[in-house]
Amino acid sequence: MREWVDTSAAALALAQEAADSPADERPLILVVGGGPIGLEAAASCRYAGFHVTLAEQGDQIASSVRAWSHVRLFTQNSLNNSPDGLRALEDLGWALPAPKACPTGAEFADNYLEPLARWLAEDADVLLSTRVDSISRGSLLKGEGIKGAGDHSRDRTPFRALLVSADGEETVLEDLAAVIDCSGTFGNGNFIGRGGAPAVGERRLRAEPLPSRDRLGKARDHFFDGIPDVLHADVASFLPRAGSRHRTVAIVGGGYSAATTIHNLLDLAASRSHTFAIEVEWLLRKPFAAGPPYLELEDDLLPSRHKLVTMANHVATSHEGAGGGFGPTPPVRVHRGVSISQVHRDAEGRLVLKGVRERPPSSPSAQAAVATGAPAASPAAAPAEGTKPAETAEVATDLKPDLDLEPFEIRVDTLVSQVGYRPSYDLASELQVHLCYASEGPMKLASSLLAARVAAQASGDASAAGDCLKQAPPGPELLTTPEPHFYVLGSKSYGRASSFLLSIGHKQVEAVVGMLKDELLGAPTADGAAADNGAAKAPREAVTTHPETSSAEPEGEAPAS
Numbered sequence: 226m227r228e229w230v231d232t233s234a235a236a237l238a239l240a241q242e243a244a245d246s247p248a249d250e251r252p253l254i255l256v257v258g259g260g261p262i263g264l265e266a267a268a269s270c271r272y273a274g275f276h277v278t279l280a281e282q283g284d285q286i287a288s289s290v291r292a293w294s295h296v297r298l299f300t301q302n303s304l305n306n307s308p309d310g311l312r313a314l315e316d317l318g319w320a321l322p323a324p325k326a327c328p329t330g331a332e333f334a335d336n337y338l339e340p341l342a343r344w345l346a347e348d349a350d351v352l353l354s355t356r357v358d359s360i361s362r363g364s365l366l367k368g369e370g371i372k373g374a375g376d377h378s379r380d381r382t383p384f385r386a387l388l389v390s391a392d393g394e395e396t397v398l399e400d401l402a403a404v405i406d407c408s409g410t411f412g413n414g415n416f417i418g419r420g421g422a423p424a425v426g427e428r429r430l431r432a433e434p435l436p437s438r439d440r441l442g443k444a445r446d447h448f449f450d451g452i453p454d455v456l457h458a459d460v461a462s463f464l465p466r467a468g469s470r471h472r473t474v475a476i477v478g479g480g481y482s483a484a485t486t487i488h489n490l491l492d493l494a495a496s497r498s499h500t501f502a503i504e505v506e507w508l509l510r511k512p513f514a515a516g517p518p519y520l521e522l523e524d525d526l527l528p529s530r531h532k533l534v535t536m537a538n539h540v541a542t543s544h545e546g547a548g549g550g551f552g553p554t555p556p557v558r559v560h561r562g563v564s565i566s567q568v569h570r571d572a573e574g575r576l577v578l579k580g581v582r583e584r585p586p587s588s589p590s591a592q593a594a595v596a597t598g599a600p601a602a603s604p605a606a607a608p609a610e611g612t613k614p615a616e617t618a619e620v621a622t623d624l625k626p627d628l629d630l631e632p633f634e635i636r637v638d639t640l641v642s643q644v645g646y647r648p649s650y651d652l653a654s655e656l657q658v659h660l661c662y663a664s665e666g667p668m669k670l671a672s673s674l675l676a677a678r679v680a681a682q683a684s685g686d687a688s689a690a691g692d693c694l695k696q697a698p699p700g701p702e703l704l705t706t707p708e709p710h711f712y713v714l715g716s717k718s719y720g721r722a723s724s725f726l727l728s729i730g731h732k733q734v735e736a737v738v739g740m741l742k743d744e745l746l747g748a749p750t751a752d753g754a755a756a757d758n759g760a761a762k763a764p765r766e767a768v769t770t771h772p773e774t775s776s777a778e779p780e781g782e783a784p785a786s
Contacts, residue, residue, distance in 0.1 A: 251276040252402035252745045255386055257357045257652065259286050261305075261333075262715030262730040263407035264341045267349060269309045269738040270405075274746055277349040278398065280388060282356045282408075287338040289411040294331035295454040296485060299527040300727065301325050306337055307731040313344040327529060354391035360404055361385055361655040362708070371657075372707065379657070380709045402745050403710035405737065406653065410646035410716050414450040417477045417642050419564045419580070426569040430576075430640075447576060449641045452482050455489035456496075462639050463493060465501045475506040475578060475635060477565070478643030479518040480723060481530070483507070484537035486641055487557070491536075505557045506635050507541070512562040512583050512628055517542050522692055561585070562628045568640070576640050581630045648717045657707040666720030667713050670703045674722065693724040698732035701740050710744070712737050 252275055256267045259281025267279045285291065298305065303324040314321055319340040322328065328336065342351055362370065363382040370379035384401035418424030436446055445461045446453075453459040465472045474490065476483050487507065494503045511518050517538035525531035541559050562583030571577050648665050650658065661671030677697065704712055714733045719725040 249276055252741075253278065253398075253400060254403045254405065254741070255280065255357070255360075255384070255398065255401050256405045256407060258407035258409055258715070259283070259342065259351070259353070260289055260407065260409055260411075260715070261287065261338060261727055262409075262734065263405075264338055264345065265307050265310055265731060266405045266407055266714060266734045266738070267345050267351075268313050268341060269307075269734050270741070271345060271349055272309055272312070273738050273742050275402075275741070277345070278352065279345065279349060280352045280355040280357050282354070284354045284391070286342040286351075286353070287334040289409060290330045290334045290338065292330075292411070293452045294329060294334065295457060296452055297329045297529065298327050298333065299481075299530045301327055302337070304726070304728045305333060307734070309734075310337065310341050314340055317344040319344075352388070352390075356389045357408075357652045358387045358389050358395075359655060360387075360652055360711075367655050367657065372709075384711070403741055404712070406711070406713045406717065407715040408649075408652070408717055410648050410721075411451070413646050413649050414642060415644045415647055415721070417565050417568070417644055419566055424565045424578075424580075425567040430568055430570075447574075447639055449639070452485055452643070453641060455486060455493055460493070463490065463503065466638065470501045471504065472501065472639070473504045473506065473637040474639045474641065475508060475576070475637040476641045476643060477508045477563075478641075478645070479509045479511060480643060480645065481533065482643040483641075484519065484533050486643065487537055487540060488533060502556070506637060507557055507559045508563040508565070508578075508582075509541070509559065509561050510563055513586055515561075526694055560633070562630065571636065575636050575638055578633075578635045578637070578640070580633060582633050584629045584631050645721060645723055646716075647721050648713075653708075653711070656711055658711065658713070659707050661720060664720030664722050666718055666722065667704075667706055669705065670699055670718055671720060673699060673703050674719070674724075693726050696724065696726065696729060698729055699736065701736040704733055704737055705740075710741070 254270050254275045254277050256263050256270070256277060256279045259279055263279060263281070264286070267277045270277045281288065283289065301324060302322040305328070306322060306324075311321055314337070317340055320336075322332075322336050326332075345351055362379050362384060365379060365382055370376050370382070372379065383399065384404050386398045386401060386404070388396050388398060390396070415421060416423040416427055418427055430448055431450070433448070445464075446459065447462070449459070449462070453462065455463055463472055463474060476486055487505070490503055490505055509518055518541050519534040519538050521534055521538065522531070525534075540557050560582045563580060564582075565578055565580040567577075567579040569577055650660070650665075659668040660666065661668050664671045664674075666674075681695075704714070704718070706712065714737060715730050716725045718733065
């Protein structure tokens, strides 16, 4: 078996040597990203008869999945594993995951993704710590070969890709018949500032170096852009400072990741209730009139999702939490209609958040409206205890003119940003890819997803509009881009949307590999011979230099909970 865990520049040379081999006439496909859908795509391409190179930016397979290894998925393995993936594990002689089990990220990586990569490496090049810097179409510039203008030269021109290893070596892979981008969105977080732009000081906070770890391997961080392991690896970041018995944590966001962190903080506080106190500031964009932040689905097919949503809605709409004061242990203060304008450190190193929020309702009828979502007026109220008005904060009446807003200033020890992720298309900047102006996903698929959501909302079926399990898998035509044989699959294909499912990704892979088989391997003709696809083949060559290194951004799927 080929040693696929090699993270040095030698791995790139190995891939190029295999690509240059005259004995291998199979079309070469580059798969970007070694997460769940990247591995599935590479496995299906191998079974279809292609020569595959898979490039993963992280230093291990499924690096981003391992970043949320402590999180348990909502979905069972029967939805997380594909037929080709299970077939590969059987070929490897590996025990198959229990179909009804809901794995943690670590279990998913160890018991399915890791062995899938080992099987793949028997006949493919699996490169770790390798970033795909740029993809181009031979010598064609971005504005050349416009198919809509009758120029089909891009169809006949192979791709070339610039790969950068962990030690800075650059290698160009030539003669790529197709590229499948499964690089995901995890690790490329959205900003917490007003209108989705960075808050003043946010870029500086994100650029701070990671803290050093102690002798137990733990570090006290102050900013998280993901799902921290509150109970284990990251627990030091949620414990009091020396000489203190209190820790204040701010959570920004209203998705399942925020609910998961709230749940874990509840567990942490319960386990250490006699030693220190945790105070949680939960900042939500949704106003009070919107009711509970999470849609509770009738007869939810995912029991763990239902349990999490019920807990989070109770916290967000309880009298103590929603009324501006602290709720039950651990104290949770919920802020609604929030717009953050600034974040910075004070002289003591604590984080200060400034912005505006909706004044909490004070009357019984208004409080009842919070729990049900019914419209109610929000009379003026004093600032919530523990916070103070920000003297220079701008009341953003242009953003939410129907809300009764007040400025706020909050000081916290730890800030957790959980406002979703966005795709990056830097590697495809020289390709012709049509992106949605709203979601930043490929345009055809984005239009289809929007149309399906609008139709579900118009039908009055709230569960159909909000339940990712009710999505229809996309047809092959929705996965094509203006760039022939360049595909974006996995969570990245949904852009900024968070409704992607692994099972949808499996259907995407099936559709794309089917198209590639027809177009690159040639469909059988009447006499049984394969049809000539007419694609030009350029000589493969490697170009190696010594550039300045740049940080790798690991690929992966956002967690399901």
